Amino acid sequence: MPVSDLTAALADVRALLLAPDDLVRAVAAGRRRGVEPPAAERVEVRPVALRAGPHLQLVSRTGPVVSTVNAPLGERAAAAVDDLLAQPFGNFHVETSSQVLQLRVTKRGEAQVHRSATSRRAVQAGPQAHDRTKQRLVDPDDPLFRVLGAGGDKRRQVDAFVRQLAPLAPRALDAAAGRELRAVDLGCGNAYLTFAAHRWLAGRAGEDGAALRTVGVDVRPDVVERSERLAGEAGLAGLSFAVGSIVDADPFDGAAPDVVLALHACDTATDDALARAVRWGSPVVLAAPCCHRDVQRQIAGARAGDGLGGGRGGAGEPLVRHPILRERFADVLTDALRALVLQVLGYRVEVVEFVDSRHTPRNALLRAVRTGGPRPEHLAELDALRAQWGVEPVLARRLAPQLDAVRALA
Structure with missing residues (x-):
């Protein structure tokens, strides 16, 4: 350009x-x-x-x-x-x-x-x-949607997601200066957003004269086979899919991806994807969490002990006394803890709504950009929140060595 x-x-x-x-x-x-x-x-x-x-x-x-x-x-x-x-x-x-x-x-x-x-x-x-009708960053008439069989709700989700990706793309392009841009979707599932991200990023990378390679990773061979076929039908060069787990994913043979996506990966699979991105040192990470059962289970166990800011009857008890409130609160607490872990380890994090809840109830998105060195000042917040609710977030366990290294600097 x-x-x-x-x-x-x-x-x-x-x-x-x-x-x-x-x-x-x-x-x-x-x-x-x-x-x-x-x-x-x-x-x-x-x-x-x-x-x-x-x-x-x-x-x-x-x-x-x-x-x-x-x-x-x-x-x-x-x-x-x-x-x-x-x-x-x-x-x-x-x-x-x-x-x-x-x-x-x-x-x-x-x-x-x-x-x-x-x-x-x-x-x-x-x-x-x-x-007004919102301008779409991915044209609703794009043949890609016909290949995917995507209806109106999916198209709106695609456009909303690309709008969240767009401001972060320059950071990834800067990181990839002089080589191909690498993106991975961990736990890609049906891969609607994998296809859309690749389509949009290809346009931005092309403007800078860079090639783009995107890999979707999923444990289900039938899903990967279908996505490979649809990528061929859509004519999307540089997009491929691989069978594998998030924990062991190595889509670029040892090289780190510039963009890591983890969209609606269930429960602790989101934590696995975030931990993988941190270990890679990927500059741009977008994760749309799904269910949060692990923290729900820990809160339920803590209610019988001395957690919840004073145990049963303590200050936090009314927030988790009723199952529906406990479920919703666990969502918020889990994502707050995830954001703090990422901040401690050198990422700037935003938790945003990426699509209206009418289209999907799982509409929170963690947008993280690597800014440099660790941020020990966030350790106190992370430790206080863990202690108050008697929980140990999976992401903190996955990244315990990295957090311990930051703690040693504090």
């Missing part, structure tokens, strides 16, 4: 953001090399129609903290956009009624800009567009 002057490229982005009748949405994410990180991890911009009139809305996210600024069109909106563009974000994604612009800041501080036509036939933009 050709490079251009960053100042001029950001001026183009500014013009698009300040054309509210044409703007659909924009996202600023990632960080530039060698500078302090932006004030927020991610900022989404879109025009909105409020009772006070048309505004530009900027939603900033840092971990679980979300803040919203609604700037009236005019000087205040322009000032908000200028403040945003002054932040050292590494990637900008701008969708308008006619085009999609993607800007990535290179290691040298230059801009790589890609423009493509908006794929939808009709797009509503501007502040009045609250009820």
Whole structure:
């Protein structure tokens, strides 16, 4: 992809953001090399129609903290956009009624800009567009969906997932500079999202002149055979499938993958996948957990002892007294513990909703990006949460040597 002057490229982005009748949405994410990180991890911009009139809305996210600024069109909106563009974000994604612009800041501080036509036939933009049909990053008419036999719900899940992957893709491409980009889906199952991730990543890797190789791993030979056949029918070069377990997966013959996916792997299979990604040192990890039975069982056992912040009748007891509440709380607790383990071991983690719960009740997604060295400051939070609820998360057991090494540094 050709490079251009960053100042001029950001001026183009500014013009698009300040054309509210044409703007659909924009996202600023990632960080530039060698500078302090932006004030927020991610900022989404879109025009909105409020009772006070048309505004530009900027939603900033840092971990679980979300803040919203609604700037009236005019000087205040322009000032908000200028403040945003002054932040050292590494990637900008701008969708308008006619085009999609993607800007990535290179290691040298230059801009790589890609423009493509908006794929939808009709797009509503501007502040009045609250009820518009969302632009799809993977075209709903893509022949891939016909090959997979995917209906409307699956297509929406695919698009929602790709939207979560998109801001992290530049980090993976940077890690793969000068070689092929490697992605693996551990416990891929029917592989709808494996196919979609490969389709979308292939386009991004191609822009950078890099090849892409994606491997889906599953223990069921019939599932792998079916996915191999469908990959051939869809004409997806570089996509393959292998029979194997998550624990023993080695899809690239000793080389570490740049992107690790684990989507709806049941119970502790998600922990196996996260542990595998950490041991590989993979820079980008996306995991959509499924059931959380292990922690549920531990909580049930702790209720008979002295756990739960004081045992039966303690402060935590009302949260887990009823089975349905215990099940839901175990989901939250498990993913909170997983996030803390990953943070201790050097990942920036977001736990987000990746698709509306109408389409699947298992709609949480852990997005993790490797940022460098370990973060011992999170050990106290991890230890306190484990002690309070009398549980030992599987991911902490899988990565005990790594956690012990960080503990020795603290």
